[in-house]
Amino acid sequence: MSALEAYWKENLSLIRNxxxxxxxxxxxxxxxxxxxxxxxxxxxxxxxxxxxAQQGSIYVFVILIFYYASRMAALDRKYGFED
Known part of the structure; x- marks a missing residue:
């Protein structure tokens, strides 16, 4: 498996979770x-x-956005795709 395929596999797994x-x-x-x-x-x-329903799910969503950004930065560094 190439590095690009492994990168996308981890990326899609993170998005799914x-x-x-x-x-x-x-x-x-x-x-x-x-x-x-x-x-x-x-x-x-x-x-x-x-x-x-009114606020809690929005807080969870915002937390997930920041978590995704930090995990993707780490994933980019791991596979050498950072800017």
Whole structure:
């Protein structure tokens, strides 16, 4: 396997894993499990299911963006593709 093929294999694996995390945070926690999570309050304020659907999934998405950027920088260095 060439370095380019290995690079893209790791890149696509990373993207797949991050998309799974994003889907779990957005769809499963924010939609499918919203009702059971609504029994829990966030800091005495809104129900947890509502908070995840409105803000929590956005926080997860932003964290995933920064994580992806840092992992891709490391992957670029590993395979010698950095600018």
């Amino acid at each position: 991050l998309l799974i995390i994003w889907a779990l945070a957005s769809y499963v926690l924010g939609i499918l499990l919203a009702e059971p999570l609504n029994a829990i309050r966030v800091f005495g304020g809104p129900p947890l299911g509502f908070w995840i």
